[in-house]
Amino acid sequence: MTYQEFATRATAYAKEIGCASSELYYANGESFEVNANAGEIDRYSVSREAGVSVRVSLNGKEGYAYTERIDEPEKLVDHAADNAKCIESDDDHPMQTKQTYQSVKREDSALKYLTESQRIALAKRLEQACLSLDARVKRVVYCTVGYDSGAVVMENSLGLHAERSNNSSYLFVMPSVEDGLEIQTGFAFRMGTEAASVEDCAKEAVEDALGKLGASPVDSGCYRVLLKPFAMSDLMSAFSPMFSADQAQKGYSLLAGKEGREIANSIVTIWDDPFDPVAPRAFDGEGTPCVKKAIVEHGVLKTLLHNLKTAKKAGVESTGNASRGSAASSVGVAPTIFRVEPGKLGYEDLLIELKDGLVISELEGLHTGVDSVSGDFSLKAAGFHVKDGVIVRPVSNITVAGNFITMMKDVVAVGSDLRFGLPQGGYFGSPSILISGLTVAGN
């Protein structure tokens, strides 16, 4: 059965069984990923995927069902209707109507026009580049090159029709270095238009690994901390649910009702910018046109993130932040592209500003060591000890603990070195951020 046939039958059947409206979300894609190890391909994966989700509104309640078998549309609609029947929440979740969208141009990612064998060669080159940079690089733990392309089509019985296609490229590598005393690993990635920058990526990863050799904990205590871009963007990603109106309305966010209030130091501005060139998009997960807006402007919370449901409940407009983790998931709320507005100070200037304290370059355990309800975090960290504005030695096996809300108030400087972290469900970018105090556990 073709998807078109499936869609027509599903829509007709939903109407027949009394659904006020119905919506289809169809996604398909192809992916390629290869991992090189010791000059050979050791993992290689290609795919073709497709799936369709149906969402119905029945007696004011909504239900979802998803399938990867493009057959039996009526059965899928029945599942969705069954699910709608058990909903007890009184929240109304309207579907989007016909919209017009701004045209966005996403630059083709770097690996789009490469052949498969060129992509494989790239992975091998990345591994070789790491190995030849320094004699202490003994192995490459993984060395991966990937390319995805896909399309999404969203349509509903209220006239909505939205579609987009995109492609993404990435490479990432983890070299392992040894100096006879210990083993350390480093990491670097490149994505989008930079995804073919092999030498560059290898150099960053190897420097990262070598920089950690000789690392040890510092004494426990409170330190001034310079969070490097990836550490800060990882934290933002972990605490982004705090900005969701859905979480706020459910009682899971301390930012509930804080719109218009100061929640961060006045030097902090955070954008939700769906048009950032890193991954621009015209519409959100329920077809609402995307808009660029400041979430935090000079320290003041301007808005929470809304989809049509939370907006209706709050009596405001959707901010275009409906999310759809995948075609199989229901509509939620999430940032589009979160970005901390860069300041003027370069990294070296920030070290001088830091004077005595720690540079934190990576945080681990973000899926467990953070509590987005309380804002508390306690995370394993690695970085450098800084004295009098100069890096004196690498630091590892420490934890850094604090509270995200308190920390945002304790920001004392914002750097100019904006970078986006490796996307894990969303895009988060930040420059280095200087914090006046975080608790460190070490010796």
Add this chain to the structure above:
Amino acid sequence: MILEETARAVLHEAQKSGADYAELFLEDNESTRIEMIDGKVESANYARISGAGVRVLLGTQSAYAYCADVSEQSLMETARAAAAALGEAKFSPNSEIKLSLNRFITPVKQPFDTIGNADRVEVMRIGARAIKSASSEITQASVRYLDQVQRVTIVNTDGVYVTDERPRTRIYLQAVAMNGTEAQTGFVGPGSCRGFEAYRDVIDVEQSAKVAANMAVTMLHAPECPAGNLPVVIDGGFGGVIFHEACGHSLEATAVGRNNSVFCGKLNTKIAANCVSAVDDGTLPGEWGSINVDDEGGKPQRNLLIENGILKGYLIDKLGSRRMEMPSTGSSRRQGYMFAPTSRMTNTFICPGSDDDDEMISSMAEGLFAKKMGGGSVNPSTGEFNFSVAEGYWVRNGKIVSPVRGATLVGKGSKVLLKIDRVGKNMWMSAGMCGSLSGAVPTNVGQPRIRVSGMTIGGKGGAIE
């Protein structure tokens, strides 16, 4: 189910570029998820994941291709795509593979397709009510429910031809306690590899809900945990996540076979304190991490990992077995058809020891009692791990003096294993989802109560009065 002829043709096609092994994995997975917030059903979702994956091996090279479309034409194209990774299709492989079907099924009393959403919601409501009524400080109860049946067919050129039906269900209960400006959460997520009867026979939803609620309320009144390097008592059950992270991942062929593990070449040497023995056992009936057959069609087994401190075994899949030149241990798993299988854990636990639970605390001058762990992660190359403590208590002079919040435990697996100085008598397990190369798979972690003589405790609190 796939016709034998189609399977043969697909495997034949997959070997045309010289692969010495080919494997076809078909999956049809139906699941229902329901979410209840504050006693009201908020969302309900049904999903049918369906597709196939073809894997080929040539020595230690592997290639994987997968597709959602399981028509014969699509399977053949997928086989060609996998084969293409190894080179040109110029071989004519032996097509005389002997296949004899072996069907596995998990015995189920109440299959999920015989119950309705109303039944599911009723179970969830018991949890929501118990959370809300536990304390006036509880502001929010959330209950998430999942049931699924994964049906798989695995056919390979070693002659494996099996089908398996894997029912699983889990209920995740979360409580939030708030007092003005602060919020703390508590959670419990029991799961079982059974049908809906699990909620009658093995999972006590009301009791689990009370535990979650109590945890949130206790943590609301807890000061921040002090930081330092001190002894830590880790309770049984989910406390086993320490072993899962600090040791289990480093024993997987994924790490060992690539020389990326601190435990490489350490078989039959001492890697843990004498009081430590540990096992990975996928054969335990009805357990969350159990499997009838692994995702290469292999037989799961009870794998002895550590015996009295001596390393006895690794967790090995087919590719790992080629790299390590050791037999597979029935440990090959994957989330679904979108992942090539690799070595993973099932039900992994530290075996019961001979120490007394109370004595571990009463003989401690100062330290932490981690009653409930959160999750964590590990770098298998270095063995460095971290995990969070969801419910902790500060101990001084052998007595619990205060609950503490926000603690994390950081260390190196290889060092911590040697520092275990107590292992209790009663072992139990807890359900979790483990994420790795081959996706998220259900695993049980477990242990009796244990004590580590010294560990880095992360926290931001001052001295506990």
